[in-house]
Amino acid sequence: MIESREIRLKARPQGMPTDECFELATVGLPEISDGEVLVRNLWMSVDPYMRGRMDDVESYIQPFQIGEPLEGGAIGQVVASKNSELAVGDFVESMLGWREYFIANQGMIDGDPANPLDGLHKRDPSLLPLQSYLGIAGMPGMTAYSGLVLLAKARAGDTVFVSGAAGAVGSTVCQIAKIKGCTVVGSAGSEKKVKWLKDTAGVDAAFNYKKVSSVSDALSKVAPRGIDVYFENVGGEHLTAAIEHMNDYGRIALCGLIADYNEPSGTEEHGLFMQILAKQVRVQGFIVTSSYDQYPKFLNELAGWIREGKIKWEETVLEGIENAPAAFLGLFSGRNTGKMLVKLADPAV
């Protein structure tokens, strides 16, 4: 019998979590059976997204259950094995953190094929330090890469603003953006972090958001040509200020809204962005003139649809230039069905 300590959810937080939300418990683990392994965790990860799992709310991952141990990324070592795939001494990454030991059977070792983070994954300590698989080479690093490179498609010459820039995700975003040839601006919450960003991460500018008059003013100074890509880890005032400073065709990778996580009755606005994040929605502002290179293609397709009787349209017509204001004002009271037009004259024959 092995004794293993684990952290359980004792109570759901109201707003900011406190020590009272957690309890430390000890469980006894039995001998392993055929097909099972015993893993001793060496490192465990704590991540901001776990705050969401503490609420009893359906989201993109299941909520933690009261009285049960929490879950999260961990790196462990196999200390007993009756499974041919894993030998004693192997290092494995799992989502079974928040506990010192665990027993995994074949189903747990294989994991949920729909969830790439589930299951047990062998990790090689000679390639990278073991714990880096929980950080730069793990979920936070991959988060930085997917948001900045795969989604926002940061390009050389872009000005990239990163909030929470000294965190696990943000610090990786900053450095990948520099590698890609971007101008990088970061915000963080202490002078020490700002110094690290400038001296070690090599960003072009950084500011301590707790020491500036406003995030918007700080951005006016450090990003005078505006922002092309905003990598959002924070929310709140940062999001509002970044949108204000965005350039045309800017991209916002909505990764985290940590400032809003502990606000049970956040503003409606932040509720909307939280939903956009959690549902992985893409919101695209657009002005038609930017797509006019496709106008000939559209006209051609449209003519075909009209010939086939697939498109109908309505017009609401007022006559005479003197009625143009009334036609315009009617748009806001819904006077029109279909296109509102003013007829000024008949063509000459």
Added chain:
Amino acid sequence: MIESREIRLKARPQGMPTDECFELATVGLPEISDGEVLVRNLWMSVDPYMRGRMDDVESYIQPFQIGEPLEGGAIGQVVASKNSELAVGDFVESMLGWREYFIANQGMIDGDPANPLDGLHKRDPSLLPLQSYLGIAGMPGMTAYSGLVLLAKARAGDTVFVSGAAGAVGSTVCQIAKIKGCTVVGSAGSEKKVKWLKDTAGVDAAFNYKKVSSVSDALSKVAPRGIDVYFENVGGEHLTAAIEHMNDYGRIALCGLIADYNEPSGTEEHGLFMQILAKQVRVQGFIVTSSYDQYPKFLNELAGWIREGKIKWEETVLEGIENAPAAFLGLFSGRNTGKMLVKLADPAV
């Protein structure tokens, strides 16, 4: 001397525009000179976006000037010509609406190469009714196509929700979405419009937003499987409700926010979405697990960057499972630089 009546901006509106914002004036046009044409407008367009040009605010197009005629799409006929490119009787589209006649010189005929809507464009009345170039075959139609097809990439099987569905843009969106094999749900502001949407445009469901308890309740009924694409013409309650009903990976084409155009002190939220629209910003919510098929590629790139010394990282480490809650809580007070980790044990050798 030809007398031409025109509508000028008399005063900028505060909130909803009124008749007092406009004045009807008559000007005398001189004889045309070499290279010029005299055009008589037959049709002029009124569009919601013109409301933005009535404010003295820099946006994606210049504001109207007080005392000057307004501008907008128009179809006219050349009634006198000293220009070899345009003959008397030709039909032309221009942005010189809100007036009965205008004289165009070569520069005006050619237009601004950076603005595809500028200049004079010959239109053929045998292909489509002349006025349709201001509607279904013009800017509103192209707006529908670019938002739905080019940006939101609506696909067969998607549920598409269209607000302002009976308007010039919305009615085209609905029908193109049906052609693409989507399930289409529309909202409009009268029973007559709802009937037109169902009977003529052929949408799957439509509701009168003035007669439902809330837009969200109406969506629960008409889009029980959620929304994959939202084509936004309205803003306000519609946007909030649509976000609530969006499915994972949904796309929102932010085309218009007419409900907010006349709100001089709109909510901050709506101000943010207005900026996202006007700057053509893309906001992309994302969860890293959706990109894990790219993890091997990332690890490979990362290993290279680390070898080349281009990536550094920090760790903040607490020791012992009993300190895991403190590590987690420290994330929200910014205790960490780089990845926050808990070390549970040293590996066995």
